[in-house]
Amino acid sequence: MPIAPTYPGVYIDELPSAVRTIIGVPTSIAAFVGWAARGPDYPVHITSFADYEQSFGGLNPRSPMSYAVYQFYQNGGMEAEVVRLAGGGDTAKATITLPAGGGSMVLSAVSVGTWGNGLRARVDWKTKDPTDGTLYNLSVFDPAGVLERYLNVSTDTANARSASNLLSTSSLVRLESGGDARPDEQQDAAPGRDPFVSGTAGQQFIQGTGGIDGNSTLASADYLGGNGTNFGRDKLGLYALLKTDIFNILCLPGAQDMADIQSAALQLCLDRRSMLVVDPPATWTSVAAAQGQHPLTGDSTRNAALYFPNVMVPDPLQDGRSREFAPCGVLAGVWARTDVQRGVWKAPAGTAASLNGVTAPSVPMTDLENGELNPLAVNCLRSFPVIGPVSWGARTMRGADRLADQWKYLPVRRLALFIEESLFRGTQWVVFEPNDEPLWSSIRLNVGAFMNSLFRQGAFQGRTPQDAYLVKCDAQNNPQNDIDRGIVNILVGFAPLKPAEFVIIHIQQLAGQIQV
Helix, strand or coil, X not given: CCCCCCCCCCCCCCCCCCCCCCCCCCCCCEXXXXXXXXXXXXXXXXXXXXXXXXXXXXXXXXXXXXXXXXXXXXXXXXCEEEEEECCCCCCEXXXXXXXXXXXXXXXXXXXXXXXXXXXXXXXXXXXXXXXXXXXXXXXXXXXXXXEEEEEEEECCCCCCCEHHHHHHXXXXXXXXXXXXXXXXXXXXXXXXXXXXHHCCECCCEEECECCECCCCCCCHHHHCCCCCCCCCCCCCHHHHHHHCCCCCEEECCXXXXXXXXXXXXXXXXXXXXXXXXXXXXXXXXXXXXXXXXXXXXXXXXXXXXXXXXXXXXXXXXXXXXXXXXXXXXXXXXXXXXXXXXXXXXXXXXXXXXXXXXXXXXXXXXXXXXXXXXXXXXXXXXXXXXXXXXXXXXXXXXXXXXXXXXXXXXXHHHHHHHHHHHHHHHHXXXXXXXXXXXXXXXXXXXXXXXXXXXXXXXXXXXXXXXXXXXXXXXXXCCCCHHHHHXXXXXXXXXXXXXXXXXXXXXXXXXXXXXXXX
């Protein structure tokens, strides 16, 4: 704050620094939307497949999403946002009814599905004061491996330790009704025995009932949250991702033939500066079929990448028998692995882009067949001797040769999105600052430092920073009219690295060298 000198002497004034470091955002947080047998109705951030198993129940033969997440982590994925769609039909949550004197306390599972029928709850009165008739202990067990225990629960509904308050953070149940009377105590198990494992339902514990699964074959209404005209304002279905901070890669396992959902997802990707991994339609069973027009078209497909064919992967639920799967989960993992190893500016393709866990593409291709699809912006999955299955294409869906689009290549588009999102978040401090040269110079300093750090990492073309990028924010691109309207203009340009898609080796036979 300003110094007000009142006496002769030395004063210290700490001045704010003009340096505001811009941090690059993550580039490989994948989002998965699909059916799962269990799980909450909000996005869950996970960092391993073990996290998925805990929240959503692990692999399920009816859930393409479960396999996609599994394959994502097999191929090097690290972080993901998972949105469970319960499916349509007569879905219901399981309930647990605990006797309480002349009434009852009813707990309900946090989400619909038959998974809640396996929940078990028990009450004991071994509290800190066994003579206090308003206290009890509540335990809730999920056979998937989760045990929640709440000690000294109060029947006073206004108390911070009431059942309603304590269960509001439970990952298993919520209080449906009751809670103002102490539930009856269940019997203890035999010494040394676990009441939830060796006990009997109705004696050592009360089991959930009434849970009904939704239809695992999802409809458009399931993805759109039941209201396709509300533009996601309810934040349900696919639009639950609006509740997340950031995601970079969107996968819709099981929705490869739902053009309306893919279009909605693509628009969401445009809004959130992310990419959509598009699985091949079910009718694309041959190279000839893959030469047909994909339903997704238009300028917005710059934020999408299409892969062909499906992949053959051993199924852990069928003793390792190979099954055909859509490739989105595998490719999302390859993208994430490449980002960590080389950077978002490196094409996630080539001999290093191995498809881990994949035995082979479902449709083998020759070089000539690959050459028919590549100009159409279809990224091919190939298998080569010694190398094995790899991703052999790095184009966006705007990458068809005849389009000549500036966003032809996947790494160029993803690098641009990374820069856009990083600068969007890293320049929020500029809002409401005095719009004049001191602000402009500070912007040039901070944005220039961020771009220079990318240049030193090898993200751009050019031998010098001047060749690789530019940052312009001065009186020339901020005229007085814009200043009067409260606008500050920042121009950032970069020279992207484009993949060496075609390697041409010129070989010439030299006749004898003649000395003259």
